Amino acid sequence: MALFNFHKNTFKHGIHPPESKDETKGLPIRQFPFAPVIILPMAQHIGAPSEIVVREGQEVHRGELLAKAGGYVSVPMHAPVSGIVRKIGNVPTISGKMSPGIYLEAFPASTQEVLEGKPIDPNTATPEEILQGIQDAGIVGLGGAAFPTHVKLKIPEGKKCDTLILNGIECEPYLTTDHRVMLEQEGDIFTGITYLLKATGAKNAIIGIEANKQDAADHLTKHLPKDLPVSVKVLPVKYPQGAEKMLITALIDKEVPSKSFPIEVGVVVVNIATAAEIGRLLPHGRGIQERVITITGPGVKKKGNYLIPVGTPLRFVLEQVGVDEEISEVYMGGPMMGVAVSNLDISIVKGTSGILVFTRKDVNRSSKIYPCIKCGACVDACPILLNPSKLGILAKFEAYDEMASDFNLMDCFECGSCTYVCPSHIPLVQYFRLAKRVVRKREAQKKEEVHA
């Protein structure tokens, strides 16, 4: 509806998939049992893998450092349970690649008390100390991207952060993780925001929440501390509003320039659950041991929002909640951007926001692909105003370079709206993922040739 887009408080285009949140949004967060063996991959965030600092056979306390950051764009890893390091070796990850990792056997009778570290006082700490504290706590973006938060919060030279945006959108269907965190951990959220405001130098913060979580918005508004420059803004429900760029446009009506970060328009966006984690861990100098995960989908018996130790094997999780005999697909994350699991022996990582189980009859993918009938549904859906139909035709002919140079392929952030709406079932976003990868590879090759 390009012609009638006078409506503010939102971004252009987007889609409205069924929300499917009703079954879990009312269920309080519950502690999940400890698995007998925890499997911790060292590469569970974007950036360099963590470097293991323990040895096989070593007894560790819950919260003890297991691995240190492997560089600036990296975070340390802490023991999610008290136990003994059984083995150090390669562990499976969701991508199918093996990663160095730790097998940690939990002590069955342990009290599982968490070690305390060096607390960071939000009132006296410098921004640098807070950033260091965030890295030391092993914090990465808990919305799913798992990008080290301290890197994101570091304001580049010459730039200024005016507004801190807290992302409580959770636009992925089925997921209710952030919803429960906002309802139950308001204290941690506001403490976290205090740290974040200080670290970024932002003068004010906006919490963006979609209208299907009005109760969370009301709850946070009611408990707003008087001295904190925070406002709560409720936005109409639309996917992919949780994408940083879309959220910034919806909240403050600014566009982040292509190929750059939100700081270009004076904004830093942090996921609300990440903020809560910062508020919970930094006052005690602790590291991440667990996170809230929505386990849901038609194939799950005991659906709910659970506090699950990082490294808990997926197989253990599914056995605890009980799943349908006929499970056919398991996703980590939401149904729009989540990744299908090929192997139940992988484990929960810091970026896992949801686990979705579909049985055969819930997977309504059609095997029949029709030709593009140019209905324009994808053009009307694409939030960054690309022409997925044209890009799809070019992808079929493997004209990847033309896609990138003439049709802004590299601006696609793979939200999947085009594939969702396509009546001809053309795997558009899947084509684009492949095309982007090829284009990146070719560019890297070109650079090498220039240097050589």
Next chain:
Amino acid sequence: MLKKTLDISSSPHIYKGRSTDDIMKNVVWALLPVAFFSIYSFGLNALLVILTATLAAVMTEHFLCKLSKKETTVNDYSAVITGLLLGLTLPPSFPLWMAFVGGVISIALGKHIFGGLGYNVFNPALVARAVLQAAFPVAITTWHPAFLPDRFFTISGSIFTGPFMQPQFDAISGATPLSAFKFDGVTASTAELAFGQISGSTGETCAVIIALGGLYLIARNMMSWRIPVAVLLSAFVLSGILYLINSEGYPSPFFMLFSGGLMLGAVFMATDMVSSPITPIGLWIYGGIIGILTIVIRIWSGLPEGVMYSILLANAISPHIDVLVKHRVYGTNKKTKMV
């Protein structure tokens, strides 16, 4: 114990669930009332013409798929739409063999020669109608009156004309409101036009039923609302201006809107997704061209009706319209091409 093997797929894992054959099926549902009204007003003649054209189109589609050793695409319903649309644009007493030839042409020359569904440049039904108009100029402009008392029991002799024979048309033949206006200067009332109390092609006479079919498709999000609105609006505005200048010499804009094939064309022909632009702005331009051209042809050319040629012309330039449309991708400053 959990089973070992899982299916994997690349996200997204949920779909809107509206598929291309769904859209096509719904267009057929929306066309059926139009066909029923045409049978109601023109009787057995219309039934035979519509059936013949549809059958010919479906059979040709099936045959051509088999010929090129592909799976038949009859079940995507697009050939049914093409056949139905063709049948609805023919005069009620049109010889059946000509309607059959039309059905074959629509699929063979209108669609499969370009590569089948999704690749046709022109609306296939209109390609066939244009060929028929060139080949059989008399038969396609000989109109049969509506609401004859014996329409459900008798069939016009012309219907069963043998191939390449001169059809013998009944002594009584009706004039369409457009030809009556063009050649005799008589205009029908808007109410007569809206509710189909007139003569014309089988499916074009009742504007209200056509419009309701369009509203159904728009409500189900299976048709672009921009095209019919653009076509009707531009036709209305242009003919309205002419009427204001000289109400003696030009018919009223309402007459223009409801007469001839404009409603059928705007709702069911111009909206063929494949042969229309893909960008929203492109759709407005495309619809505007059709509306304006229709009025221009109707008023200043030798032909009483111009919907068909307007849509075919607009089809031809629709890819170019998309090329002209430039837009701004999120986060960029310069306008880039869309297609």
